[in-house]
Amino acid sequence: MIKLRYSKRLFRRSSSKGSTDSSSSSSDGDVGGRSGGGGSGGIEWEVRPGGMLVQKRDGRGGMEMITVRVATGFSWHDVSIGATCTFGELKAVVSMVTGLEPREQRLLFRGKEREDSDHLHMVGVRDKDKVLLLEDPALKDMKLRAALAARATVQSPYQSFIQV
Numbered sequence: 001m002i003k004l005r006y007s008k009r010l011f012r013r014s015s016s017k018g019s020t021d022s023s024s025s026s027s028d029g030d031v032g033g034r035s036g037g038g039g040s041g042g043i044e045w046e047v048r049p050g051g052m053l054v055q056k057r058d059g060r061g062g063m064e065m066i067t068v069r070v071a072t073g074f075s076w077h078d079v080s081i082g083a084t085c086t087f088g089e090l091k092a093v094v095s096m097v098t099g100l101e102p103r104e105q106r107l108l109f110r111g112k113e114r115e116d117s118d119h120l121h122m123v124g125v126r127d128k129d130k131v132l133l134l135e136d137p138a139l140k141d142m143k144l145r146a147a148l149a150a151r152a153t154v155q156s157p158y159q160s161f162i163q164v
Helices: 087-098 137-153
Strands: 045-047 053-055 065-071 076-082 105-109 130-135
Touching: 065 087, 076 087, 087 105, 087 130, 130 137
Parallel strands: 065 130
Antiparallel strands: 045 053, 065 076, 105 130
């Protein structure tokens, strides 16, 4: 059997601050007694719902926000969204900015069209990355045909009175 040497300061609780070590003052914001202790660079720990002890993240409310630049053919929009959101949720946010409904949008990242169920962080979208927005060509064609049909049904206000 091999005995491993480790420093007991790594797993010290905040209740043991009354020891002779004066460098473990709580100026770095220990939370709930789960601190790494030992100087200004203390590690904060948290227990996940599954019971696993992990290093605490310093995200904003548990959800990291990223800014995605959505580029259309002639302009671009900066959109803030959660890093773990899906492309479908990104389409909903973009629809508020551009006026295109989510079903009319096609989002491309790294040259590939992404599905609505794909998560941003799983595909590799990071802060300040660019996503290309295209209008669905089939729906665009249907809109154009509907507009032409509506124009054809509206008669001209200048009708001739005399039939030749």
